[in-house]
Amino acid sequence: MDSRRIPRPTIKRLAVYHRCLENLVISGVPSISSKDLAERLGIKASQVRKDLSYFGEFGKRGVGYGTELLLDSISEILGIRKRWNTCIVGMGNLGMALANYPGLAGSGFITRALFDNNPNKIGIPMPNDLIIESTSLLKNIVRERNIEIGVITVPANAAQSTAELLIDASIKGIVNFAPVRLSLPPEVRNEEIDISVSFRSLAFSMTFGSSGRGRIR
Amino acid sequence: MDSRRIPRPTIKRLAVYHRCLENLVISGVPSISSKDLAERLGIKASQVRKDLSYFGEFGKRGVGYGTELLLDSISEILGIRKRWNTCIVGMGNLGMALANYPGLAGSGFITRALFDNNPNKIGIPMPNDLIIESTSLLKNIVRERNIEIGVITVPANAAQSTAELLIDASIKGIVNFAPVRLSLPPEVRNEEIDISVSFRSLAFSMTFGSSGRGRIR
DNA sequence: AAGTGTGAAGTCTTTCACAGCT
DNA sequence: AGCTGTGAAAGACTTCACACTT
DSSP states (O other): OOGGGSOHHHHHHHHHHHHHHHHHHHTTOOEEOHHHHHHHHTSOHHHHHHHHHTTOOOEETTTEEEHHHHHHHHHHHHTTTSOEEEEEEOOSHHHHHHHTOHHHHHTTEEEEEEEEOOTTTTTOEETTTEEEEEGGGHHHHHHHTTOOEEEEOSOHHHHHHHHHHHHHTTOOEEEEOSSSOOOOOTTSEEEEOOHHHHHHHHHHHHHHOOSOSOOOO | OOGGGSOHHHHHHHHHHHHHHHHHHHTTOOEEOHHHHHHHHTSOHHHHHHHHHTTOOOEETTTEEEHHHHHHHHHHHHTTTSOEEEEEEOOSHHHHHHHTOHHHHHTTEEEEEEEEOOTTTTTOEETTTEEEEEGGGHHHHHHHTTOOEEEEOSOHHHHHHHHHHHHHTTOOEEEEOSSSOOOOOTTSEEEEOOHHHHHHHHHHHHHHOOSOSOOOO
């Protein structure tokens, strides 16, 4: 598969299809058409078919897609069987929330370490046998525990230096919740989640009646 | 201004420019070129100029943009002076984190109410003189306190019914953290933040070396 | 000389429309 | 008849390139 040609929005939608199919399989629905699947997600049927067509032919003409087969296929495409070891740096409110959030482990992202540089927080016990540890130990711990993904939940002014610590520990991907753009070497993958920018964008569209419902992109 | 023609990614970048300019103004930098601003954000200078050109001419040729003037102009465009009353529905980990997160109030999004339907949580005192209240009171409280934005942090299976409660209370915009697509009337604006989809997308690009750093879009 | 503002070109993504299977 | 898979068309967004201003 030549993933350079796969639109990023397609990957995000695949993850959404996956979740929807899990529910369908649980509900015992044996098959679904692109039209029905699209309707559930508020997108176009042709979008569903095009997304899937990048990876193969999973449907039966005249019938639709077998839910179990499609679920398996998408799991394969997204590498959903793989488990990823992650760590969270910055145990403020958001870091705490993520450490307590079962949805990540449920998706294969296992939190293996929690870091903060506030001495008052170090040692605090957390779920899953984790303890908040000093950021000064990050490099060793990341390597020992084979952590591949770092989650940055520190304040904006500490985000870049945190990223550099993670890179120095040979992390391969970063999810950055801090409201700054990180400068990273090209081999490190990066996903930004900027909550206040999303609120702002909502506010703008509320004020100016802009184009409306956000698509999955 | 004809906001129907403004690309959504432009709005999100405007919010990012705004934040960057705040720092520049604080640091006493009097002006900046599109090239320098773009470099700080990891995008192209022409993108910065095009984004701004949708709204007017803010720069001086041969010089650049006055930081204070540009900051004011973007504030005006994004309606940053306006204060938005918000409520959070679902006081699990994420709802708690948002209620404690100063970044939102700092951006003009004031949390005016917190709801949950777990009787054990109702009455718990929270920051800013707030108390967790019963979801059954939502409609009245939303109207009394002029709440315009609802933040959904309930589990996936409760998200749609929560959205309907909010709509029934005449909310105008929804930020949805639950991993489901809401079906909403067209006049209600909506922004989705799907954390596990972002992790999945990161994992995919880590596995298949896909096109790399997410742009602001 | 430096840097903006902007049509036009280029690239990426979505949607259409229909041939082809079941 | 119904629905997929997919080239081609449309649309959205970004980048180029250069005229224009300071």
